[in-house]
Amino acid sequence: MNTNTSDAVLVKNYIDGNERALEVLVLRHKSRVYNFIYSKVLDGDLSEDIFQDTFIKVIRTLRKGTYNEEGKFLPWLMRIAHNLIIDHFRKSNRMPKFESKDKEFDIFSMLKDSGRNAEKQLIVDQISADVRKLVDELPEDQKQVVYMRLFKDMSFKEIAENTDVSINTALGRMRYAIINLRRLVVEHNIVLTE
Amino acid sequence: MPKIYSQGSKRMNNLQPKQETIDFILNFSKAIHVVKTRSMLIEVHKN
Numbered sequence: 001m002n003t004n005t006s007d008a009v010l011v012k013n014y015i016d017g018n019e020r021a022l023e024v025l026v027l028r029h030k031s032r033v034y035n036f037i038y039s040k041v042l043d044g045d046l047s048e049d050i051f052q053d054t055f056i057k058v059i060r061t062l063r064k065g066t067y068n069e070e071g072k073f074l075p076w077l078m079r080i081a082h083n084l085i086i087d088h089f090r091k092s093n094r095m096p097k098f099e100s101k102d103k104e105f106d107i108f109s110m111l112k113d114s115g116r117n118a119e120k121q122l123i124v125d126q127i128s129a130d131v132r133k134l135v136d137e138l139p140e141d142q143k144q145v146v147y148m149r150l151f152k153d154m155s156f157k158e159i160a161e162n163t164d165v166s167i168n169t170a171l172g173r174m175r176y177a178i179i180n181l182r183r184l185v186v187e188h189n190i191v192l193t194e
Numbered sequence: 195m196p197k198i199y200s201q202g203s204k205r206m207n208n209l210q211p212k213q214e215t216i217d218f219i220l221n222f223s224k225a226i227h228v229v230k231t232r233s234m235l236i237e238v239h240k241n
Contacts, residue, residue, distance in 0.1 A: 034211045051215060052218060133234045
């Protein structure tokens with residue numbers, strides 16, 4: 001692999017597991033992408049963040065096998081950077097900043113929000129989405145019981161009546177569902193904690 | 195808005211991202227692992 005290798009070949013090599021291919025791609029396009037971002041946001045630290053997020057998005061997409069640009073890597077890369085810049089401006093417009101003029105006492109440093117912050121909420125949402133996906137992997141009878149018990153908060157008596165089985169069968173299905181969920185979590189090395 | 199032609203636009207062709215940002219990206223790539231199951235893709239991060 002040399003500096004003349006095309007982007008398309010490098011992308012293919014990277015998808016096949018060659019980490020060096022990504023390094024060549026990053027080094028080849030870093031200046032162009034970074035300058036493009038900086039020209040829009042005019043802030044060094046912010047440009048670094050958006051640059052980093054751009055390549056993280058590229059890595060995720062390539063690793064998940066959902067990339068289908070067929071030889072047009074650079075326009076795709078620039079489009080990701082462009083979309084992230086737009087996302088940044090949308091967010092900053094939605095969140096006006098308040099700054100106290102009084103350096104001694106700042107009311108905003110005294111205020112506390114005991115609820116989840118945005119990061120924690122994102123993590124909780126992600127865990128919840130992962131659990132739902134895991135539940136979807138279960139056999140139909142077990143999936144039904146888990147949904148009714150955990151997501152609809154139904155009692156085992158109600159579940160038994162709704163699924164036309166005895167309470168003991170519903171309890172058994174729940175037990176097997178939990179055993180299977182634990183197995184899936186261990187098999188795929190998934191961490192489901194805040 | 196009228197353009198001010200007396201002032202040249204800022205040329206930004208020589209800026210580079212920090213080496214630590216590049217290193218972070220390359221390390222992130224080495225740490226991420228995607229697990230494919232029947233109906234979903236799960237991202238796993240190795241430390």
